[in-house]
Amino acid sequence: MKPKTLFDKIWDSHVVHSVENGPDVLYIDQHMIHEVTSPQAFEGLRKRGLKVFRPERTLATADHNIPTKDQDKPIRDELSRLQVQKLEENCKENNITLYGLGHPYNGIVHVIGPELGITKPGMTIVCGDSHTSTHGAFGSIAFGIGTSEVEMVLASQCILQPKPKKMRINIDGDLGKGVTSKDIILYIISKISASGGTGYFIEFAGSAIRNLSMEARMTICNMSIEMGARGGLIAPDETTFEYVKGREFTPEGEEWDKAVEYWKTLKTDEGAEFDKELNYDAADIKPMITYGTNPGMGIGITEKIPALDEIDENARKTYQKALDYMGFKPGESMLGKPVDYVFLGSCTNGRIEDLRAFASLVKGRKKADNITAWIVPGSRQVEKQAREEGLVEILEEAGFELRQPGCSACLAMNDDKIPAGKYSVSTSNRNFEGRQGPGSRTLLASPLTAAAAAVTGVITNPADLL
Amino acid sequence: MPIEKFDILESTCVPLPIENVDTDQIIPARFLKATNREGFGDNLFRDWRYDKQGKPNPDFVLNNPEYSGKILVAGKNFGSGSSREHAAWAIHDYGFKVVISSFFADIFKNNALNNGILPVQVSEEFLEKLFEAIDKDANTVVKVDLPAQEVSVPASGISEKFDINPYKKECLINGYDDIDFLLSMKDKIEEYERNRTF
Ligand code: SF4
Numbered sequence: 202m203k204p205k206t207l208f209d210k211i212w213d214s215h216v217v218h219s220v221e222n223g224p225d226v227l228y229i230d231q232h233m234i235h236e237v238t239s240p241q242a243f244e245g246l247r248k249r250g251l252k253v254f255r256p257e258r259t260l261a262t263a264d265h266n267i268p269t270k271d272q273d274k275p276i277r278d279e280l281s282r283l284q285v286q287k288l289e290e291n292c293k294e295n296n297i298t299l300y301g302l303g304h305p306y307n308g309i310v311h312v313i314g315p316e317l318g319i320t321k322p323g324m325t326i327v328c329g330d331s332h333t334s335t336h337g338a339f340g341s342i343a344f345g346i347g348t349s350e351v352e353m354v355l356a357s358q359c360i361l362q363p364k365p366k367k368m369r370i371n372i373d374g375d376l377g378k379g380v381t382s383k384d385i386i387l388y389i390i391s392k393i394s395a396s397g398g399t400g401y402f403i404e405f406a407g408s409a410i411r412n413l414s415m416e417a418r419m420t421i422c423n424m425s426i427e428m429g430a431r432g433g434l435i436a437p438d439e440t441t442f443e444y445v446k447g448r449e450f451t452p453e454g455e456e457w458d459k460a461v462e463y464w465k466t467l468k469t470d471e472g473a474e475f476d477k478e479l480n481y482d483a484a485d486i487k488p489m490i491t492y493g494t495n496p497g498m499g500i501g502i503t504e505k506i507p508a509l510d511e512i513d514e515n516a517r518k519t520y521q522k523a524l525d526y527m528g529f530k531p532g533e534s535m536l537g538k539p540v541d542y543v544f545l546g547s548c549t550n551g552r553i554e555d556l557r558a559f560a561s562l563v564k565g566r567k568k569a570d571n572i573t574a575w576i577v578p579g580s581r582q583v584e585k586q587a588r589e590e591g592l593v594e595i596l597e598e599a600g601f602e603l604r605q606p607g608c609s610a611c612l613a614m615n616d617d618k619i620p621a622g623k624y625s626v627s628t629s630n631r632n633f634e635g636r637q638g639p640g641s642r643t644l645l646a647s648p649l650t651a652a653a654a655a656v657t658g659v660i661t662n663p664a665d666l667l
Numbered sequence: 668m669p670i671e672k673f674d675i676l677e678s679t680c681v682p683l684p685i686e687n688v689d690t691d692q693i694i695p696a697r698f699l700k701a702t703n704r705e706g707f708g709d710n711l712f713r714d715w716r717y718d719k720q721g722k723p724n725p726d727f728v729l730n731n732p733e734y735s736g737k738i739l740v741a742g743k744n745f746g747s748g749s750s751r752e753h754a755a756w757a758i759h760d761y762g763f764k765v766v767i768s769s770f771f772a773d774i775f776k777n778n779a780l781n782n783g784i785l786p787v788q789v790s791e792e793f794l795e796k797l798f799e800a801i802d803k804d805a806n807t808v809v810k811v812d813l814p815a816q817e818v819s820v821p822a823s824g825i826s827e828k829f830d831i832n833p834y835k836k837e838c839l840i841n842g843y844d845d846i847d848f849l850l851s852m853k854d855k856i857e858e859y860e861r862n863r864t865f
Contacts, residue, residue: 220834396772
């Protein structure tokens, strides 16, 4: 048999039908929905007189548009409240499980899937949010879809997809002090650009990836979309099985053994072909920070913003525009620049390990006076665990407060907006113009780098504080 | 919903010579609170189009009466970022039927096609020429011929072929949509579910 990639194995086993000269009809094992990108899909179904085909394969949560304070009170913003209500109605009408506001399982869609054991190796998973790629960390094919596609999945449990090309990115070696998985992915994107992965599905491999925890792997796959890729995935291994075991929706007993036996076959065969392959050395990676308006505009935190003559001539105008927006100059150093806001959270870095990393650095220090910090757990369970582990006391002692879970300042649909012109060191995934509020200036970084900025008030190399 | 049929379109263009126009620029997240598909066109490119007080920014091309038409010509890497289909709805609702660029983000391309908007990917050289032609004469007419997969400027005679997935081409020309197709596959889907062993 011809050697196959991990991606091919999962994809091929989910093809219901291949349209000649066209896309494949791909069966979807798990569909996830939230309040912002689903109402129009339900409306579409209703107009066609259709019912949800397999309601047990869709899971709903409210996360994008909810406040991160006073979640027990009615949502103040009328449109947000309506959107959340609409989700409740649609789920009820269609027998879809909803972990709504206040439910102990509520949280960001890409945080709760894994933590409940819904995300498992070998699955196809889609959701109307581009960071669905997060679930690829378990060795599944997971990607974001638009609302028309949400409607397709509700109607048929399938979507039509052309098969993407395959890329493998190998990262070998050991990570340096203060360097985390967030830095790995920001580093890769800075190398291949924000569109360098377009058209590809990416498998991350190599010893540096194997050594990462599941949560750290999720951060990598989460941001694979930021290089334009359709998604990213990592072959499941003992670390994966260990993480999945014993969760709410994980199989048990004989079923578990059978599942693990299958999951162990989910890896790229020796000699399988990729359309593209890239290699990086983990030792070259420094704590990263972005200085521009797309995630590819990142540098090692001790490096200088590229000078104009280092930029391709055709791209200089766009480059200068991005720097003007950010209020930076070509050739400047990032270290020591003042920061106004720090956001720890999102499906990229809102899990318990991220809170632990942040707490470990701020422990025994104090929040800088010029900093407003929003520490937002990715889910109710993360929030609960942070309390149980005593992280909340450490944070509070250092002058930080833990808010309630949700997407929050990652996309600033709720009240958590960075004011115009202010700088935010953010653990989220996008630094687009206005992403965190009109005129906001976002610097993407790891939880450790965010913590370092939070206690010093300026951009600081976290390695110096460890 | 059946989409609008598309075959040949001739129109003047709106030029947006900016690279990496992402979905947060096309439609900022704070306008995603609606529960239907209509009305997003008013907020298309909101933060470029209006100032903080909501006054139209005279420097932005959509506020320039010289330019109008059903074709948006945009810089490289258009539509990157979020999967929000609201970006495609906003473009459609505003009245564009075609977006021409030298590179599109994947999800945006899908979302556009699912809403009857044709994303036309051209070479960087051709895109340059288009921008130049429109810059010289705002009334430049561009012809987009889907059956022939060709985009041209009839006045100057320049043209280029473009790629489109043959299935999607069929859908657009006939006004079909993917859901109709998937519903016709129900038996096969149920058979797949029955035969699955993992
Ligand atoms: S945290 Fe941000 S990226 Fe993640 S699901 Fe929410 S809005 Fe999307």
